Amino acid sequence: VNSSAPDGFVQVQGLVPAQVEDGQLYAAALPNGTRLCVGRHDGTWFATKDSCPHSEFPLSEGTLYPNGELECSWHGARFHCLSGAVLRGPAEDPLVRFDVQVIDGALWVKRVAGVTASGGGR
Numbered sequence: 001v002n003s004s005a006p007d008g009f010v011q012v013q014g015l016v017p018a019q020v021e022d023g024q025l026y027a028a029a030l031p032n033g034t035r036l037c038v039g040r041h042d043g044t045w046f047a048t049k050d051s052c053p054h055s056e057f058p059l060s061e062g063t064l065y066p067n068g069e070l071e072c073s074w075h076g077a078r079f080h081c082l083s084g085a086v087l088r089g090p091a092e093d094p095l096v097r098f099d100v101q102v103i104d105g106a107l108w109v110k111r112v113a114g115v116t117a118s119g120g121g122r
C-alpha cells in the first residue's frame, strides 16, 4: 500500500492510468467491490459509480462524446462527465462522483461529498 495517498483516497483496482485514452470509458473497481466508470475528458480525469442513476446500467458501457457528455446506452440518459449533472432524461439524479488523483502511476479516488439525492429509488 502506498502510504503517500492523500487523506480519504483509496486506490482504484483493475485500471492502469497509463493505458487510459482521452475520451474513452473504462470499468474499474474500489477495493470494497464498488464498481467505477473512469475516464478522461480533455485531460481531466473523472470517476463515477458504474451505475446509471436511472436504472443502474453500467455507464462504462455507454458513450463519452467529445463535448464531455456521457450517455447511458440503455435509455439514453446523458450526464456531464465532469460535473455529473443530468443533461437529458430519463435520469433525474446526477452521477455519484469521485475526486481523482494519479500518484506514481496509480489511480486514487475519493467520493465527492455533496448532495445525496434521495427519493429516486431504483
Ligand code: FES
Pocket (backbone or CB within 6 Å): 052, 053, 054, 055, 056, 057, 072, 073, 074, 075, 076, 077, 089, 090, 091
Ligand atoms: S439505465 Fe441509464 S438511462 Fe436508463
